Amino acid sequence: MNRRQFMQLSALVLAGGAVSGPSLAVDQQQLFVLGRSFIEQPVDLFSSAQRKLLQAAVETIIPRTDTPGALDASVDRFIELCVAQFMTEPERTVFIAGLDELVNAVDQQQSDLITLLTELEEQHSDAAWYQLGNRVGNGFDSSAPFICQLKELTVVGFFMSEVGATQVLRHNPMPGQFDGETVLASDQPSWARNTPGDLS
């Protein structure tokens, strides 16, 4: 199905034209059409030095290539909101301490950021977060070291964002049908998800 077909289908479903069921209530359409993105809200937790480092770190983890990267998706803002509002106090302490260590290390010009991040990963390679079968979903691993917290929130903040979901992954909120045996082309991105860990 191409974009044109999809738009036609969505228009039909939304209008109740193609189907005999009732159309979506007007209020509800407004609710989800007009609702703001989660990251469009004020947050003021980090210092400018912390923000600057975080921006560099997320872009290192998911860089802009021929598709948008983490900064294009404002992943840094997502993370600041999560650290401020989503994390528990102990998790927040771990994150901010880890961020400050990185700020200091870069200030002292010990190494470049990718080397520092790689070293952190090596240091914590026995963290449960890396264990086979683990996945990034709706939950959060409270025992995760800073580097794993950072990667998890970067990944979620990117692939669930509007930029990540629509410009890097494939996004189709109204498929209209199910086919369990489509042909997978070698460079085809995954479908975007409804929630990080949804079963359906």
Place this chain on the structure above:
Amino acid sequence: MSDAQFDAIVIGSGITGGWAAKELTEKGLRVLMLDRSPDVKHGEDYHGEHVSSWKLPFYGKEQRQLNDQEYFMSRHSGVLSAANRHLFNNDRDNPYQYDTTKPFHWIRGGGVGGRSLLWYRQCYRFSPADFNANREDGHGSAWPISYEDIAPWYDYVEDFIGVSGQAEGLAQLPDGKFLPPMQFYGIEKTVKKRIENKLPGVNMTIGRTAVLTENHRGRAACHYCGPCERGCSSGSYFSTQSSTLPAARATGKLTLRADSVVERLEYDRDTKRISAVHVIDSKTGERLMFSAKLVFLCASTIASTQILFNSSSDDFPNGMANSSGVMGKYLMDHTTGIVATAVFLDNLDNYYYGNRPNGFYIPRFRNNLDQDGDAEFIRGYGFQGNSTRPHWGDLANQKGFGKAYKDALSQPGNYWAIGLAGFGECLPNANNRVTVDKAKLDRFGIPQVRVAMEWRENELKAREDMALQAQKIFRAAGAVFTVTNGELNNPGEGIHEMGTARMGDNPRESVLNKWNQSHDIANLFVTDGSCMVSSSCVNPSLTYMALTARACDYAVTQLNKGLI
């Protein structure tokens, strides 16, 4: 509202309450439907439906602190999110009691429509053997009905709600009136062929689900958006709002009163009938009283039992309609939890289009005709399965940064994963029970329920067998890697609680007769899960619906004959 306004009062608006309201109004009765929760209007109150991932708080990651404080039971449903929190019970505001060393997790809806908006929509008929099981092996008491008694009502219900599925001709899983089945994933076709070749007696079918695969009775076919649990404006899955409520409203004979907590029922010694339903308006605190010729109690197993216990009187000192003394006992649920996940390297050039709100089903294959020689348990279990092509969330927990990491996460993983969740039958046991605790009152001053339930030896033995058999199935299916995982659910987390006001022919051993009518009180019918005599291993909602429709038919017939 004046008391004389209604012929029947239906307490509860979930799957069975909705059915009772539909049937009774369609038979000409003026019905008052009460629900303790706020109203949820079809469509306009599905606030989270089709909301983009980037509009959800924390992009959909669980709001742990809020859930810890207020939704600590609802979270065990697995489908609670910011997109549908308003459809769930607030567990802080509506407490109940249990022994924390033997947890029972009671998962409730929090809006009109109850769990009909939130269920997983699987629809399986109990088999003839299920209705004979208690009689044959002596656990619990005998069902007062057989499969033949309920079969026409299964037909009737399936025809109305729309159940998609594949007829298989299996004795242990009777076929119904199905809409076209949903499709398998390619990997599932591969696996099905191997399993059925190598393991005689093990079958795999697409889930039978109350999700429409074609337009049906004014409701639209599924558009495969995915998260049904947020509500569905196109009415593509069965809920009270999409199906039974519009039917009841179309008669012009339904009055729905939300925010109405039923405190107790009142019994009139002279007429030997329920004479009043006492209600507290949860918004204003106002106390109200309603009367009608018939009362249908459909508040869900535990809540209905609570109402009956809280309606004790001189005539019924141990709980209304409990002359038998069995009320509250024989609480059942299903054992479940993922038991195994396997990795497959077949069908790698397949992907998928659309989100299938359904899985596959491996019907009971143990102890089917006779007791299996190697089975250390009686009765059986089925497996519900689903398939996943790994996405970024499954692939993120690895080392690496930069373009390679981004590219690896952007594309589907190079394998398929299939999970199997066993659903095991639970034997009726008098020690698994619901009582009320008069010392623990809720915010309305109503005594809370206390639930005591634990899995017993037979459930645990069957669970061990599930893990072994899942391995065997995955080997036959050609898995390259299998892991047994998941924890046995706490009782309650199957969300199939049932059995506390069981049916039976003997009034000394049961609360309800074969028509779901109280042995003690002719105008009281209880048609939710509390009526169940045994649990089978299949999802019970379809059976609750069929029993409700059947009970309504009987009740109105009796009413018209002047016998109620």
